[in-house]
Amino acid sequence: xxxxxxxxxxxxxxxxxxxxxxxxxxxxxxxxxxxxxxxxxxxxxxxxxxxxxxxxxxxxxxxxxxxxxxxxxxxxxxxxxxxxxxxxxxxxxxxxxxxxxxxxxxxxxxxxxxxxxxxxxxxxxxxxxxxxxxxxxxxxxxxxxxxxxxxxxxxxxxxxxxxxxxxxxxxxxxxxxxxxxxxxxxxxxxxxxxxxxxxxxxxxxxxxxxxxxxxxxxxxxxxxxxxxxxxxxxxxxxxxxxxxxxxxxxxxxxxxxxxxxxxxxxxxxxxxxxxxxxxxxxxxxxxxxxxxxxxxxxxxxxxxxxxxxxxxxxxxxxxxxxxxxx
Amino acid sequence: xxxxxxxxxxxxxxxxxxxxxxxxxxxxxxxxxxxxxxxxxxxxxxxxxxxxxxxxxxxxxxxxxxxxxxxxxxxxxxxxxxxxxxxxxxxxxxxxxxxxxxxxxxxxxxxxxxxxxxxxxxxxxxxxxxxxxxxxxxxxxxxxxxxxxxxxxxxxxxxxxxxxxxxxxxxxxxxxxxxxxxxxxxxxxxxxxxxxxxxxxxxxxxxxxxxxxxxxxxxxxxxxxxxxxxxxxxxxxxxxxxxxxxxxxxxxxxxxxxxxxxx
Numbered sequence: 001x002x003x004x005x006x007x008x009x010x011x012x013x014x015x016x017x018x019x020x021x022x023x024x025x026x027x028x029x030x031x032x033x034x035x036x037x038x039x040x041x042x043x044x045x046x047x048x049x050x051x052x053x054x055x056x057x058x059x060x061x062x063x064x065x066x067x068x069x070x071x072x073x074x075x076x077x078x079x080x081x082x083x084x085x086x087x088x089x090x091x092x093x094x095x096x097x098x099x100x101x102x103x104x105x106x107x108x109x110x111x112x113x114x115x116x117x118x119x120x121x122x123x124x125x126x127x128x129x130x131x132x133x134x135x136x137x138x139x140x141x142x143x144x145x146x147x148x149x150x151x152x153x154x155x156x157x158x159x160x161x162x163x164x165x166x167x168x169x170x171x172x173x174x175x176x177x178x179x180x181x182x183x184x185x186x187x188x189x190x191x192x193x194x195x196x197x198x199x200x201x202x203x204x205x206x207x208x209x210x211x212x213x214x215x216x217x218x219x220x221x222x223x224x225x226x227x228x229x230x231x232x233x234x235x236x237x238x239x240x241x242x243x244x245x246x247x248x249x250x251x252x253x254x255x256x257x258x259x260x261x262x263x264x265x266x267x268x269x270x271x272x273x274x275x276x277x278x279x280x281x282x283x284x285x286x287x288x289x290x291x292x293x294x295x296x297x298x299x300x301x302x303x304x305x306x307x308x309x310x311x312x313x314x315x316x317x318x319x320x321x322x323x324x325x326x
Numbered sequence: 327x328x329x330x331x332x333x334x335x336x337x338x339x340x341x342x343x344x345x346x347x348x349x350x351x352x353x354x355x356x357x358x359x360x361x362x363x364x365x366x367x368x369x370x371x372x373x374x375x376x377x378x379x380x381x382x383x384x385x386x387x388x389x390x391x392x393x394x395x396x397x398x399x400x401x402x403x404x405x406x407x408x409x410x411x412x413x414x415x416x417x418x419x420x421x422x423x424x425x426x427x428x429x430x431x432x433x434x435x436x437x438x439x440x441x442x443x444x445x446x447x448x449x450x451x452x453x454x455x456x457x458x459x460x461x462x463x464x465x466x467x468x469x470x471x472x473x474x475x476x477x478x479x480x481x482x483x484x485x486x487x488x489x490x491x492x493x494x495x496x497x498x499x500x501x502x503x504x505x506x507x508x509x510x511x512x513x514x515x516x517x518x519x520x521x522x523x524x525x526x527x528x529x530x531x532x533x534x535x536x537x538x539x540x541x542x543x544x545x546x547x548x549x550x551x552x553x554x555x556x557x558x559x560x561x562x563x564x565x566x567x568x569x570x571x572x573x574x575x576x577x578x579x580x581x582x583x584x585x586x587x588x589x
Contacts, residue, residue: 030561036559042339043340057562073553081555081561086565086572288556289560
């Protein structure tokens with residue numbers, strides 16, 4: 001490794017496909033709420049917004065009330081959740097656009113659904129609203145992240161676990177927008193490169209991985225499943241080594257496809273590990289629950305970790321773990 | 327604002343609810359522990375019924391723990407903790423001078439305006455928010471009666487941590503106060519019309535008090551608890567079913583109208 005650099009000399013900016021971002025750190029969908037957070041800041045919240053892009057909570061065509069409680073529990077080095085994509089629906093989502101129009105950073109809208117048509121309808125509604133809005137009335141929506149973790153209504157399986165279903169969703173959305181299109185892959189498959197390749201061949205510009213691992217936690221008194229939904233998704237540091245392996249596999253299989261890596265990122269060094277495995281950007285999820293100031297800390301830690309290794313930019317670190325590993 | 331609230335690193339603003347505090351006092355009461363924290367920023371802004379998210383010190387825990395404000399006196403904020411698992415075990419082993427990070431005050435408060443007679447009903451750790459509430463009601467000139475229920479003598483020892491002028495205790499094993507549940511104690515109580523009830527405790531107790539209040543035509547409020555992840559409205563992990571739909575305990579609650587809760 002080269003000699004350490006002055007952290008101030010590190011250029012954290014990245015290009016994620018068509019997006020130019022100030023640094024590689026974004027929020028994992030559903031773990032940071034822009035409007036709730038703005039209420040909790042003394043000062044200019046939009047100037048202090050810590051992420052390079054904002055990924056809001058997944059929006060679906062119709063409102064969803066989500067899963068019955070309880071929905072979350074901490075586990076060993078992790079957390080299990082079964083929120084069930086609670087959201088007010090796409091019409092309410094676009095009606096609220098003006099409330100976050102001040103955000104400087106680009107927005108990547110997380111979209112969910114049970115059929116290709118549902119995904120496409122959400123994106124169509126957003127595109128129509130963006131075309132109709134006057135400048136300054138809507139946020140800088142520059143991309144979409146398709147959350148294919150919903151069950152496929154035809155098969156009952158997760159869409160993302162089925163390459164044909166994944167491709168159908170991507171194809172339907174691709175017909176509605178020219179904006180940057182990410183597909184968020186589920187890790188609940190034996191070979192993550194299969195749905196990854198299907199998504200890219202169907203027109204995705206990039207991939208986000210990993211979503212949560214299907215898991216279960218018991219009420220240890222009653223020995224019944226604790227969550228109202230019985231099963232949930234496991235995230236947090238417990239899954240980080242698996243997520244790193246999967247990001248590395250996709251980066252090696254699909255070189256040049258931008259990846260948003262995620263899974264248990266608690267520190268800047270964790271983020272750097274995802275970049276070394278081939279990620280271009282890194283999403284912070286459960287760490288956001290440790291406090292609203294965590295994201296800014298992770299960004300400054302990433303800068304320091306790059307500098308300490310003589311790496312002048314995230315691009316200089318990208319894929320370092322893959323060299324010779326293939 | 328000494329020793330609290332370092333601002334953001336690169337911007338002049340700061341997160342309104344983040345406080346870096348020190349433990350000023352620790353007392354153990356049977357199965358409960360009372361922590362006193364020097365937290366002027368939270369003390370200034372808090373209202374009874376609100377809570378804080380407390381980071382479990384020493385590493386190894388991802389999620390902060392939601393704890394009701396037990397008392398607010400001057401710059402001091404009191405918390406009452408029951409050992410539930412490894413996280414609360416760590417919290418109750420804190421010593422005077424230890425650093426604690428917390429966010430708060432969070433959530434909704436107990437309405438107290440215009441209350442002439444207040445009846446506070448607590449079960450177990452659910453008694454925690456009722457001291458601060460009692461202090462605020464008494465300061466506003468309300469007449470306060472509290473009825474607390476505990477499983478046994480060891481749990482009931484926490485009553486010594488409270489200072490409420492009219493406090494009745496019930497214990498299931500009869501070792502302290504009246505034998506039975508809080509409901510048994512409530513049935514023997516003379517309640518003035520127009521009394522406002524404030525309830526916090528196990529869901530079965532809240533349901534029973536809800537019924538009892540409905541029969542007597544009393545209005546009231548319940549403070550609910552839930553497993554939480556963020557505590558700040560983002561994750562929708564702490565929702566409960568209410569007459570108003572599925573609501574977040576951290577944001578729309580923890581205090582709800584008693585008639586609206588579905589315990």
